[in-house]
Amino acid sequence: MQSSYNFWLVAISFAVAMLASFTALDLTGRIFVLASARLRQAWRLGGAAALGVGIWSMHFIAMLAFSLPTPLGYDLPITAYSLALAVGASYLALFVTTQSRLTFARLALGGVLMGCAIAGMHYTGMAAMRMEPGIDYQPAWFALSIAIAIVASTAALWLARALSNDEDRFVLHKRLAAALVMAVAISGMHYVGMAAANFPVGSICGAANGVNSAWLATSVILFTFAILIVTLMMSRFDARTSFLSGAVSRLNGQIVRLATLDTLTGLPNRSTLTERIDRAIGSARRQRALFAILFMDLDGFKTINDSLGHSVGDEVLSAFAQRLLQCVRSSDTVARLGGDEFVVLSENLPSREAAGMLAEGVLERMRQGMWTDSQPLQVMPSIGIALYPQDGDTVDTLLKHADAAMYEAKRAGRGTYRFFERSMNEAATRTLQIQSALHDALAAGHFSLHFQPKFHGKGDSLAGAEALIRLEHPELGAITPLEFIPIAERSGQIVQIGNWVLRETCRQIRRWVDEGLPAMKVAINLSPRQLAQPNLVAMMLEIVRDEGVRCEQIMFEITETVAMQDAPRTIEMIREFQASGFEIAIDDFGTGYSSLAYLQRFRVKQLKIDRFFTNGLDEHGAEGSAIVSAIIALAHSLEMDVVAEGVETESQLDILKAMRCDEMQGFLLGKPLNAADFGALLRGKMVAA
Template sequence: MVTSTLDSLLVAAPTFVARAFLPDRDRYVVMFTILVIALTLTIYILAYWHKRDRLKLTSSLNEARRRLSMLASTDVLTSLPNREDIFRRVQNEIDRALATTSNLHVVYLNLDSFKAFNDSYGVAIGDSLLRALGARMASVAPPGCVVGRIGGDEFVIVMPHSTSGRVLEFAQMLVTNTRQGIRVDTGDLLRITLSIGLASAPRDGDTADVLLKNASCAMSVIKSAGGNGCRHYSQEMQTSPLRRLQIQHALQDALESDGFRLHFQPKFGGDDRLIRGAEALIRWTHHDLGVVPPLEFIPIAESVGLINQIGNWVIRQACLQIRQWDREGLPPVRLAVNLSPRQLKQPGLVQVVKSIVKNHGVDANRLMFEITEAVAIEDSEETSASIKEFQAMGFDIAIDDFGTGYSSLAYLQRFRARQLKIDRFFTRGLDDHGTEGYAIVSAIIGLAHTLKMQVVAEGVETRSQLEKLRELQCDQVQGYLLGKPMDAKEFELFVRNHVPEPA
């Protein structure tokens, strides 16, 4: 339309020139016509500019809206999905899983000792570490998974269309991967450990809030046990604030009134099925709280400073039971006792144990102390010194849950443990993971035997697992297939009546 108006002006120009010398009245008519045309042209030009500016403004508003939407769903530090976006995605995936009767798994991660790390290296390096960790997880996560940052040093990985076994393998890989080191902006390689909780929908929660809360609960259990590992959520982990307070008060009463009990799970020779020893396991039944599993009360005992007293009680009871069985003529039984991470850092622990054993007249070779792999690789001065003192006194050390953390030859050589206990995950893998599972267990047994260590397979529950372990020359086996945990009297009868199966 602007073009047509200009054309009209060009046509009218000669007429204007011709009439420039007309009488005044006609001249006024011509000038008025020119004014109208000029105003019309101005209006069209202004309309064009307005439309152009409006388009620019609309585009800018859309870009601003897009940026605001991105900021609302993206973590500024790591550029990963933030808490709100993760919760929304998890809920969407739960709805999809419920509609299609499929599963959804979430992996909840937390860096061990991140506050101490920040205090030592500074916030800038801490932020760099979080960015690098987020990028590492995003690069190794399976296709279709989403990695997000919940806040602080906590991350979540959403894993649809997977199995519990594969999710656990992935979580264990993350633990191993990060211990090998993460390079930050300064170029330094920082070795860190993770505490990881796992949960699956709809079994562990049918809303995002519940599912992520339960995954966080499982992470907290691992963290309270020393970190550097992963665990799947179970109902036993859920402790309400009121129940936690009740347990906390009841723990002291249990110590003072001898409310705990020891149960014993036998360990058998891998080839001859003879009873080679037993693991001492603490049990607690309260008159109001009912059966309180160790997974529930041990973290609370650690948090309120009672774990050392409970650990010392277990060692005393184990010594008393050994003496009692000896008096009753039971064949000598060697007991394995678990030591918690907090216990190992107890000042004077070795002298306390030495005094208990001496007072009860028990030889050191009748007790074996089990420490988790996470504790073994920690390499703190207190832990290393305690283990070496125990060995100098004649006590043997076993590495429990082998394979759940960063399985390094360095700590195996450093501690020279007597036994290596294969985690039940690998035992199950003999059935669940075919030739790959068999190859992994074979490699672990071969490694241990090369280092002159015995191997104990935990969690043996099927005949096929038992036969495969026998083929692989596993030294000892332990599990419900052969013998469940039982109280002292039941265990005594079990030992007396036990007839080894033919090899």
């Protein structure tokens, strides 16, 4: 018999197929991310019912679009059986695609079973027409329809799994495109199956019951669209809820991380360390056990930050943190307090010596320099150790005492460790007091300058002066430079203090000139922290010019030890100072490297003999004189002037004069004087002349 199709119902059947395919893809992505096995199973069952109805409806609407010269109908039980096959095929699809692993064998088996189930649904639906005589099927077309069903099912399973990640870029667009392909495949299978069917002339539909096909088609269409859309909306709503829940969970995790971990290194932060030390105190008290706090500060880190920048400093901190983790036990806590301060909490130690061995192990491994990451280690820690219970029984006390021990390790030469001792409390308290005094000293005017006269070696005529800083605090009294200079160096305040010394020296030189006194050349000491400043020369030049003083009136002194720390850079800086009109002197010569090769390359104006060698003129007799004589001869051969420091006896003065020492200074010749007294000395020398 000649058959025909209703175009609109065919189009609607294709739309149903596409909607069912998109719903299947979306459900797969939803089910795949569910953590609960019960939830996954519930979604599989509900989704299978919705998808089964969708696929079955596509075929049923397409069948309603089909018409013959004879009335058509469908047997209800057989039709229900075809629906069950569609639901079963849908469950199989969701089950296969939502497994943790989708192997090729499982994909192939699932595609065959699902394709056969869909084909079975189609031909069972055809059988529900109960045609008399029965439908004849062309074997080639029949086989092709089953092959299409299997291939389409396999492709659908693969696409569903491939597009199961909701976080993929453009995943919804990809699912829409995949749903279009799947709808073409599903519809193609149906219409190939229909092409395989041959209805003999005169056939009668045994299931024709007179039900209006238009009404039936409308009901099925509306019912199907409603189920699929509701299912899709529930999937999207649940996905949105899960996304928001996951976002909140991740945000909570980030908040907890920020609250408990250091953002740069990933180590526990101060608050977390405090909690763990508090727990360690409770545990150690119950078990009468011993634990140690190792407080570490990186030597020379501020120089790296100042000279190479904070990004390089951050890299150094991160590298040190990772290496420190490799130096301690897995049960130890490694934390960063901030800046370049790290703490190790080591519990259940058998003895005090075990804490020392741990510190030695950290220092030894850090000294290796080159690690597996092939990056040289640029810093070493100084370590202070406090033990529970002998060094404290609270978190604050233990950390404070470990910090005090760490500063003692720095004073002992850096790159070492020290155990806390009770005497360190006084030193730590004094250090804190001086730090506080330095903080306000510049603004409050607690600093002052003294000037120690320097005399020519041939007589008592003034050659110049050395500027010496003094600190007079209203509560602490006079604080010697030996106390506050190292503290200012560690804190970085020495840079501001050094700038103040130069500016105040220039102003005093100008005052003396305004009073009609001769313009003296004044020597000023440069600290290691100042020398690390990249714009030091430009800064010094700007201060001198602002104060209206000629550069020739300022001489900068650099200690031999500091000069040799980075000799090539020192040479470059000396050249830059000299090009600007300043003179340079090497201070404390003989106490450091005493490298003749670099001394020749420095080409400075003056060489200052350390007071140790000046004292040796009396204490060591001929041997002491030989050393000083050799230094003076060496300097003169390099066309440098020589200044002897610490001249305190007449015998020293006579020997130095005999050796043709160019300049001398010391208590015998003149003690450091304040600006007014030094001005009076200048005035007296003018009158005597």
